[in-house]
Amino acid sequence: MDSLNFAANTPRVLNQCLALLDQPARPTATFSVPLTPKKYENHPDIQFFSSIKKKHHFEYHKLKKNSTRDAWLDKSTVPMIHSGKSTSFDPYSRADLLHRISTFNALNWSIPPSSDLNESGTVLPSTLNELFCALNGWACEPISRNNNFSNHLKCSVCEVQLILRFNSVDEASYGKFLFDMEDIVRLNDNLKVSYLSEIRHGAHSQSCPWKSLSCSLQGIYYMTPYVSATNATLVTEYLLCLKNLIDNLPALENMGAFCQTLVPSGTSELDEHFVRVSKMWFLDRFYTDTKENFAAVLDFVCPPWIYKVAALGWKLSLQSHQEDTVLLMTCDCCNQRLFVEQHMAEGVVHSHKPWCMHMSYMGQMSFYEYFYRLIALLEKSIGPHGEYLVDQELSFDMDPLTNNRKRRESFDINDGLDRLTKLRKMYFVS
Ligand SMILES: [Zn+2]
Ligand SMILES: [Zn+2]
Known part of the structure; x- marks a missing residue:
């Protein structure tokens, strides 16, 4: 057969295959594992x-x-774990905590103002906020056909439900009566104090682990400054904001003036350095293989204020509402939502919620200033894929420009040891 001559030099297995193919088709062909001869x-x-x-x-x-x-x-x-729907109990998970915070919004959560007078002891009624509830394992149920109550809390583990109700502080509803507004505020404050203890312990079921342990405010929500784990988390959260803003650049084009009201005014000598290192982080993290190509595009399309807006924790969210697209600036840490159009028209400057991490202090510095300096300092900690290299030596002078000079002036333990050894030699020789 021609085909057999042609395949004279092919391996034996292939020859066998060829022989099988050359055979007339057999409807009951069986293939079996080759047996030992x-x-x-x-x-x-x-x-x-x-x-x-x-x-x-x-x-x-x-x-x-x-x-x-x-x-x-x-x-x-x-x-299941990452969708945030898991009923796992993890008081050390920042992601779970932020997920619970994200369930509180302007539609389903409304707490009347407090008098801010601490008459009832150690607990301030003003501590009743989204953060306090989320720290103690509660999420807020969305308003839906099955739920038309606001302030409807549900425990993420024992699934107990708790609805916080207050006396209305709307003056119109008390117009005919002789209620003093201050009395109503005081009544609500008393309610808040009892709700605080319910949220902390009382309302959870007997076996619920949140009853005995809550998320730590310091360390989980407000991050510990000058610690590698904090740096890694903050850098990741910043880069996600930056990615969101850069992905939405066309929508942000006309919002320059508005966005600049979100960031501290004035320029700093560190601006250029901050933008340059941010760009390195961003490209290494998201465009490892194509960073050279994308770097040029980024320089061209991305104005420097984008980096500052991201450093303040803002993302852009587009929501469609009756054939219109509504632009919102959102914060994952406090779930603040700023309606861009409304704020641009009114010219009112709004910011994060007062308890937001971005409004807090890291040591002596405001969070923004700390993070701004940190990013510039972390140039040497960028891994090949934009990961945070933990074991890099990092000086916490928090002033990248004068960093080297300060280090030389500061006490260096190796210098000290060298000098000690020399002195000891001199003593022993003499
Ligand atoms: Zn519970
Ligand atoms: Zn915030």
Whole structure:
């Protein structure tokens, strides 16, 4: 046969395949695993390996089956944890805490103002806010067909529900009566104090772990300054904001004036440095392979104020509402939502909620100033894929421009040891 001559030098397996293909089609063709040829069956090596194979046959298939099942289980559990719907109890998870905070919005959460007079003891009624509830394991139920109550809390573990109700401070509803507004505020303050203790312990079911342990305010929500874990988290949160803004650049084009009201006014000598290092972080994290190409585009399209807006924790969110697109600036830390059009028209400057991490202090510095300096300092901590390299030496002078000079002036432990050794030698020699 011509084809067989043609394939004279091909390996034996291929020849066998060719022979099979050349055979007339057989409807009952069977394929079986090649058996050991008869003449080798009594060979001691073959006998040894077949005995091992027989012995482990069952174990091998059991293992294979389990590993496939485990892989499948892993796949099915991962999205459940990250979707934030899991009922897991993790008071040390910042992501879970921020997810619970994100369930509180202007529609489903409204707390009347406090008098801010602390008459009732150690707890201030003004501590009743979204953060306090989220720290104690509560999320706020969205307003829906099944729920038309605002301030409707639900525990993320024991699923107990708690609705906070207050006396209306709307003057019109008390017009006919002789209620003093101050009395109503005081009544509401008393209610708040009792709700605070319910939220902390009382309302959770007996077996709920949130009853005995809540998220720590310091360390989980307000980050500890000058710690590597904090830096890594803050850099990641910043880069996600930056990615969101850069992805939405066309929508931000006309918002320059508005966005600049969000960032501290004035320029700093560090501005250029901050933008340059931010760009390095951003490109390494999201465009590892194409960073050279994208860097030029970024320089061209991205104005420097974008980086500052991202450093303040703002993202842009586009929501469609009756055929219109509504632009919102949102913060993941406090779930503040600024309606861009409304604020541009009214000219009112709004910011984060008063308790937001971005309004807090890191040591002696405002959060923004701390983070602004930190990014500029972290130039050497950028890994090849934009990850944070923890073990890089980092000086916390927090002043990148004068950093080197200050380090030389500061006490260096190695210099000190050298001098001590020299002095000791002099003593012993004499
Ligand atoms: Zn609970
Ligand atoms: Zn905020």
